[in-house]
Amino acid sequence: MQRVPPRIDAELARAAACQPDLDYSDVPGARRGLARALKLARAFQTPEIGGQGLRVTDRDLPTRDGDHRLAARFYEPHQARSPSPALVFFHGGAFVAGDLETEHLRCVTLARRSGVIVMSVDYRLAPEHPFPAALHDCYDALLWLHANAPAIGVDPARLAVGGSSAGGALAAAVALMARDCHGPSLTLQLLLYPVMDDRMETPSMRAFDDTPGWNAINSVHMWRHYLGALAAGSEAVPAYAAPGRATDLAGLPPAYVLTAEFDPLRDEGIDYAGRLLQAGVPTELHQFPGAFHGFDVGVPQAGLSVLALDEQSSVLARALGAAPEDEGPSRVSREVSPEPARD
């Protein structure tokens, strides 16, 4: 049973109370519930959230073993100049749920406002395909984009990875793998309320077992599904599965880490950001007070969400040197006139 924390942001409170209370011990039920909530939300979204200003196309990518289909969705802003920088994005869903629809709204928003081409990856899901299937798909997608960059108008020297929730773990792991395997050099890792650590020992993970959007009980189920034969919390779990276990973070790409106060994943995200910084990695950390897991795309009209999505777009544009949307990056900056100076 989920409960809304009393100090939740006022504009997020109603949505927090209405978050579907999903149980990830029941994978088909969680998949179904997540897809249903998304379809209902989509039915109410204004056409503005469609793909205006973008070309949106789906295509299949080749994989290392060639035995399965790996779909990706491309969001190409009309204002992108060839060769354009690109973000490879991985959706959330606890490694067991979600698809190209899950983060469609965010990908549209980021591509349109930042001017960066976004490639969203439909990686394989646990428990049918436990670790490392999803990571291999995500890394293969990055390699494909790097190898085919000139042909599709992408600059192979300006690539970023990013992901939300479980997709954040995949993005961080792809960044580790690219460093270790001398893969494509990355300009940014965008980690949005990321899953980081299967040990589940942080204060936020211990405290938040009934928070809206995500809770510690579902984290237990998530790791069990994703790790398959590996026991969660045991030393057998590699950093490529749980990037919070990585001890050497030097040489990783610059990072932007977003966390939400009432999210069990909060402290593992903050911890990773702190350790990146200590390892000499340029790191931007934004901890959103009063927010819950998934707040920005869950309640896109709330002030905190507008702030978060604007920030993600501008971080991307700055890191990758893209051409942002002509009218300015933000709905807020267009609608709110600046305060007159008071002195």
Add this chain to the structure above:
Amino acid sequence: MRTDDPTVHKLSELWTSLSGGKDVRSDVSFIDQGADSLLLITLLSEIESEFDAYIEAEELLENPTIESLARVIERKLEPSDARLVDRRPHTVDPRASP
């Protein structure tokens, strides 16, 4: 409103308490009565615990009134073979037309 129909009645009660309950209509779309996606997600969870029936997003969007959604719920609550069962009384008049 057909208050004699138990499913319609129960569904009206659920919707009244969720929507704040003024002028609830069983033949007008939830959306025209002020529902947004958050309210509909909550309505579906309530239906699940109240009726033990899982309603898909499409089923709700295609049957967006209390009356029509009540029919969807009833169909789901029928045992799967119920539609095949002949429900006519066994003592039918043989002279009645088939």
